[in-house]
Amino acid sequence: MRTMKSMFRTSIFACAVAALLAPAMGAEWGSDFEAAKAQAKAENKAILMNFTGSDWCAHCRRIKYAVLDTPEFADYVADKYILVEVDLPRRIQLDAAVREQRQQLCREYGVSGFPTFLMLSPDGEVLDGFTGGHAEWTSMRMYLDNALTRRQQLKEARQQTGVARATALAAIYKEFPKRFEKAAAALRMEIAAHDPQDTTGLQQNATADAQMAALSTELAGYGRHDYQGKARVYDAYLAKAHPLNEERIMERKRAEVIFPCLNIMLLNAKTVQDILAAKEYVLKEAQTAYPAGTRAEMIRALEKQFENPEKMLENIRKKRR
Numbered sequence: 001m002r003t004m005k006s007m008f009r010t011s012i013f014a015c016a017v018a019a020l021l022a023p024a025m026g027a028e029w030g031s032d033f034e035a036a037k038a039q040a041k042a043e044n045k046a047i048l049m050n051f052t053g054s055d056w057c058a059h060c061r062r063i064k065y066a067v068l069d070t071p072e073f074a075d076y077v078a079d080k081y082i083l084v085e086v087d088l089p090r091r092i093q094l095d096a097a098v099r100e101q102r103q104q105l106c107r108e109y110g111v112s113g114f115p116t117f118l119m120l121s122p123d124g125e126v127l128d129g130f131t132g133g134h135a136e137w138t139s140m141r142m143y144l145d146n147a148l149t150r151r152q153q154l155k156e157a158r159q160q161t162g163v164a165r166a167t168a169l170a171a172i173y174k175e176f177p178k179r180f181e182k183a184a185a186a187l188r189m190e191i192a193a194h195d196p197q198d199t200t201g202l203q204q205n206a207t208a209d210a211q212m213a214a215l216s217t218e219l220a221g222y223g224r225h226d227y228q229g230k231a232r233v234y235d236a237y238l239a240k241a242h243p244l245n246e247e248r249i250m251e252r253k254r255a256e257v258i259f260p261c262l263n264i265m266l267l268n269a270k271t272v273q274d275i276l277a278a279k280e281y282v283l284k285e286a287q288t289a290y291p292a293g294t295r296a297e298m299i300r301a302l303e304k305q306f307e308n309p310e311k312m313l314e315n316i317r318k319k320r321r
Contacts, residue, residue, distance in 0.1 A: 027074040029085040033105060033124075040082045040122035046151055047120040048081040048144070051111045055089040059132060060115040066135040073137060080148065081119075088114075110182035118183070119147030126176070126183040127151050150175075166195035170202050181209075208244035211237070215249065219256075231257050238288065250289050258285045269316055275309040 029050070030036055040047050050068070052060040067073050077083060086102045088094075094102075105111070109118055109126070117140070118129040127147035150172060157168035169191045176184055191202050198204055215237050222229040234253040241249050265278040282302055290298045306312065 026069050026071075027077055027083055029083045031085055031087070033084055033086075036082045036084045037122055037124055043082070045080055045082050045122070046127060046147060047084060047122065047124070048077065049084045049086055049105075049109075049118045049120060051086045051088075051106060051109075051114055051116040051118070053089060053114045054087045055091045057114045059135070063115055063135045063140075067137050067140050070137060073140070076141065076144070081144070086111075108183070110180060117143065118180070119144060121151055121154070125154070125186065126180050127154075129177060129180050129183075131179065161194075163195055163197075163199055166191045166200055166202075169194075170200035173202065204242075204244065208242040211242050211245055212248060215252075227257050227261050235288075247291050250291065254289050258282065258289055266312070266316060269313060272309050272313055275306070275312050279303075279306040279309070 033049075036047055039045075052064075054060060054064075086105050088099070088102055088106075111118075111131075113131045116129065116131045119127045121127060127150045128143050129147075130143055153172050154169070157165060157172060160168055169187065173184060173187055173191065181188075188202060188206060191200060192198075195202070215233070218233050219230055222233070231253070234249060234257060237249050238246065238253070262278055262282050265274065265281065269275050269278065279302075283299060286295065286299050286302055
């Protein structure tokens with residue numbers, strides 16, 4: 001007959017084995033964004049959105065196993081975040097309406113890469129986020145902590161009024177990751193509403209950024225080596241450049257048009273006259289491709305490079321051998 005002592009030992013052993021075999025309790029992810037916002041408001045929590053491609057994105061799977069499925073992550077988010085997964089698989093057939101809802105969230109928040117994690121307020125306002133790796137808990141926790149801090153900062157800023165409120169909000173906005181500025185459009189509008197004189201300069205920056213975005217869109221219609229077409233676009237934008245954009249447009253024109261053209265001219269040079277033609281081209285372009293404050297200095301530097309065209313041609317010929 002088994003003694004009470006042996007039965008007790010057996011019971012303890014069975015419990016230990018059961019604990020080892022039982023699946024770990026991970027964090028619970030939902031897929032209904034509106035329900036998540038309602039729950040976050042009710043429980044005074046932030047929202048963590050995971051934009052993922054569960055059956056094709058290697059980085060998504062890596063961060064899931066290395067971070068999202070760990071007890072450390074589950075313990076941390078339990079009383080701080082409501083979790084929402086926005087999954088766009090390629091092999092799994094999704095209902096068309098569900099896929100469209102998830103794609104709309106990607107468009108709304110400017111998400112184009114996977115995985116992307118966004119930390120939001122209960123109203124859906126972006127607090128922080130990142131795209132790509134960070135498959136370590138310590139790295140992800142930094143973003144989660146930052147988002148909670150920013151949520152408190154926004155709350156405190158909104159207790160102020162007028163320009164003081166706009167200034168406090170603008171300081172927070174300027175710390176946002178650049179790639180998520182589109183998702184922070186509502187915050188920009190709020191700042192503008194409290195700062196009609198644009199003392200923060202945010203409206204001016206937004207106007208300048210919009211012009212640079214329009215420039216990029218127009219340039220995308222030209223082939224990689226269509227330097228003449230691109231030059232016309234750059235010149236047109238320089239003629240109407242926002243004050244904050246003049247040097248930015250000049251820099252891009254130098255990098256994407258002038259220096260590539262100059263390199264082609266030099267690489268194909270066969271005579272000294274070809275070298276001189278390249279010199280004439282770059283010096284002419286330099287007149288409008290550098291800010292007034294540095295133009296003379298840069299032109300002198302360019303002239304110095306061409307002070308011995310015969311030697312330049314000799315060096316080019318050596319490189320061709």
